[in-house]
Amino acid sequence: MTERDAWSMNGYLGVLVIAVLIGVGIINIIHEHFFLGIFFFVIAIILATGLTLVQPNQSVVVLFFGKYVGSVRKEGLIITIPFSVRRKISLRVRNFHSRRLKVNDINGNPIEIAAVIVFRVVDSAKAVFDVDQYEEFVEIQSETALRAVATKYPYDSFDETELTLRGNAEEISDELKTEVHERLYVAGVDIMEARLTHLAYSTEIAQAMLQRQQASAIVAARKQIVEGAVGMVQDAIEQLEQTGVVKLNEEKRMIMINNLLVSIVADNGTQPIINTGSIQENG
Structure with a gap:
């Protein structure tokens, strides 16, 4: 599923057209042209069902009788396909702060680790149709990626040639960003930044590891x-x-x-x- 543009027109122009249709319908009813007046009223109602308001940095996913017909990103009042179901998706930049996860590093030492993921939706169709509840999907996959990265490296080492979680924050953050991006691409989500916010030995071994x-x-x-x-x-x-x-x-x-x-x-x-x-x- 890939995002594409849905049919839409300027909403203010649409409101003007609806008002004209209603006015023509009233005139026909006054002149006892009931069927013609009702016809214009029906057309006006059909067009009115397509009215929707799009906020800045927002996408509206349009479905017509269960079929995806496109998305609308033009902000403001618009008219799209009548009788369609419209779902609004935020395209704003958001943060996800993971829980403090308890994992084992590559040496088997239990550590606590947490990270913040900065992301935004770039493909509304993927976010709606390729995954179920993309916000929850982002949270679960981000924590899974964080666990995967944490188990690849030692917490600390005095060998300068070896990457460590504590001593190579930039490299670890870059790898975490790549790992999360690969997992969330299917949901139409772009990862802008990934940073560790907490890193420490677990409380049960903290004193022993400090002495070590x-x-x-x-x-x-x-x-x-x-x-x-x-x-x-x-x-x-x-x-x-x-x-x-x-x-x-x-x-x-x-x-x-x-x-x-x-x-x-x-x-x-x-x-x-x-x-x-x-x-x-x-x-």
Whole structure:
């Protein structure tokens, strides 16, 4: 089912035509032309059944004896097919805010997630005839898409190459928008924006996951510190040997490397011990 234009004419002109027909009918009845007067009255009534008012950003779906004959988007007072059934569909931009859904991320951790979907109807025929209650269809399919996206990614990760729900909000929102659009295209609905509005671990594991996050953060920070320290020590040893400031044998090299690593990696500032030699007394 695809939207197409239904026959319509300017409603004000139609009202004028109806008034003229009624006037002609009255004149004929006054002149005792009863059948002709009734005929004009009937024509006026038939045209009046097609009068309808279309608001801005609104579409009127027209059915004639159960058959879809088209839609009218021209705002204002119009006359369309007489004796037709007309259903009004809003084309305005609307928001749908999902419930807080409890799902498992790709690692199996239970999380709470919610999103807001900004949408509008672009095909009134699809919205009316291809789905039943398109507003409810939008809600159910949006939450289904949100669940599907949430299960593809971890809540959080310290690996910068991996997409996460918390760390890659833009990418997740774009994928959610695509996912929802594919599901709602059949209903003639266009998705303008999709954004996460709530994201958190479920209450039953929130404290445990916070401790796990802290531990993972400490491990990641330590790893980065150690990698940086190794590079700094390597550069320092190479510069000392290249400039000829000191000549180190294998044992002295290992001692210097150990001392440098300890001083760089230690949490607290290290206190150096200065060796000034020994003093011997002659007695």
